Amino acid sequence: MSPQFFGRRRYPFWLVEVFGAGHGQVVRYIRGVNAAAGGWQSWSWDGSLFAGAAEYYEQGRLPYAPGLADVLARSLALNGQGRLLDVGCGPGTVALRLAPLFEAVVGLDPDAEMLDRASRAAARLGIGNASWVGQRAEALPAGLGSFRAVAFAASFHWMDRPRVASAVATMLDPGGAVVQVDAPGYRPEELAAEARQGSLPFPPPPDEALDQLRRDYLGTDRRAGQGIRNTSPDGEDRVFRQAGFLPAETVIVPDQRAVVRTADDLVAWVFSTSSTAPHLFGDRREDYERDVRRILARASASGRFSVRLPDNILRIWRLPVQPAATTGATIMESLSQRPAPLAEPRTDEPSRARLSASPSGHRGAVPCARPGSGSGPDSPQRSGRW
Numbered sequence: 601m602s603p604q605f606f607g608r609r610r611y612p613f614w615l616v617e618v619f620g621a622g623h624g625q626v627v628r629y630i631r632g633v634n635a636a637a638g639g640w641q642s643w644s645w646d647g648s649l650f651a652g653a654a655e656y657y658e659q660g661r662l663p664y665a666p667g668l669a670d671v672l673a674r675s676l677a678l679n680g681q682g683r684l685l686d687v688g689c690g691p692g693t694v695a696l697r698l699a700p701l702f703e704a705v706v707g708l709d710p711d712a713e714m715l716d717r718a719s720r721a722a723a724r725l726g727i728g729n730a731s732w733v734g735q736r737a738e739a740l741p742a743g744l745g746s747f748r749a750v751a752f753a754a755s756f757h758w759m760d761r762p763r764v765a766s767a768v769a770t771m772l773d774p775g776g777a778v779v780q781v782d783a784p785g786y787r788p789e790e791l792a793a794e795a796r797q798g799s800l801p802f803p804p805p806p807d808e809a810l811d812q813l814r815r816d817y818l819g820t821d822r823r824a825g826q827g828i829r830n831t832s833p834d835g836e837d838r839v840f841r842q843a844g845f846l847p848a849e850t851v852i853v854p855d856q857r858a859v860v861r862t863a864d865d866l867v868a869w870v871f872s873t874s875s876t877a878p879h880l881f882g883d884r885r886e887d888y889e890r891d892v893r894r895i896l897a898r899a900s901a902s903g904r905f906s907v908r909l910p911d912n913i914l915r916i917w918r919l920p921v922q923p924a925a926t927t928g929a930t931i932m933e934s935l936s937q938r939p940a941p942l943a944e945p946r947t948d949e950p951s952r953a954r955l956s957a958s959p960s961g962h963r964g965a966v967p968c969a970r971p972g973s974g975s976g977p978d979s980p981q982r983s984g985r986w
Contacts, residue, residue, distance in 0.1 A: 653713075658721070660865060662869075682776070686751045688752060694724055708733045718732055741768075765839050778914050780917075782915075791908060844919060853911060861905055
């Protein structure tokens with residue numbers, strides 16, 4: 601939509617002018633959503649959330665820890681049997697990584713472009729046990745059957761969480777589990793300190809300058825589809841426990857690699873996030889990309905940047921073992937089939953205040969902080985699907 605004109609001032613389409621008390625004041629709206637009420641509670645999902653972002657995902661997003669599949673296999677005592685459901689699977693990044701651990705994997709996502717990328721990636725990797733379902737998580741159980749594991753990789757914060765948690769509780773095999781996979785990211789403050797010490801070969805990404813550019817183009821509030829979403833929910837453990845699950849178990853997947861990102865990688869990262877998805881810029885997308893590249897060129901003459909990846913974190917929820925109404929031997933057999941947790945349950949939840957101004961970081965995750973990360977949609981601390 602082209603900008604509108606009010607008097608002598610030129611405003612983007614999401615600004616309207618309101619007159620009262622003898623003077624004019626500008627109030628920011630996006631399709632009737634007041635920016636003053638731009639928290640996650642008032643935000644509604646729509647199909648444009650990641651429109652145009654899928655083609656940038658593989659290059660733009662940071663990698664998960666190399667040991668992710670092995671740690672998950674040990675944590676859930678996987679033996680190659682059963683099925684995996686990846687809810688909010690995006691282009692299949694996690695589903696395809698974990699596919700060898702299961703008889704079959706099902707990726708569910710409402711974005712057709714994401715699922716097309718997932719299908720093509722499966723064919724390219726020779727993975728034949730993956731299938732893809734174009735549905736929102738709120739449609740579960742959707743006749744998909746039962747699963748050994750249900751995964752949410754930086755996606756749960758976008759959903760009607762109580763509804764989805766209650767649905768997946770009915771979809772688990774005996775001894776099955778729900779797993780939240782923390783998105784890979786980096787902590788800007790620690791990265792800056794490491795750069796000052798000279799222990800990184802290249803400068804860190806210019807996150808503050810990139811976020812200022814986002815504000816210059818799109819306004820202070822963080823865009824999410826056709827709405828505004830400046831905050832993200834916390835309390836995942838509380839949500840799952842209210843759905844009947846036991847307290848979360850937390851398992852660390854070690855990483856700490858220093859990785860090099862090119863200017864092209866960072867441009868792809870910018871367009872892979874919800875708050876700077878390509879559709880938001882309309883016919884100014886090329887202008888925005890040109891300005892992003894100018895900032896990157898000023899920050900690094902070589903066009904390369906260093907980031908250090910923190911450990912990934914798995915949070916695992918299991919259902920209580922239901923005693924069989926038969927013999928004691930049957931009950932003991934059922935109990936013995938439940939995999940033992942590898943970590944003490946942690947029920948603490950980080951608070952999520954208004955999202956960080958930093959633009960970097962996972963569909964993401966975003967919008968949202970989880971253990972081992974900072975807060976904010978599309979922040980380096982949250983480099984999940986935002």
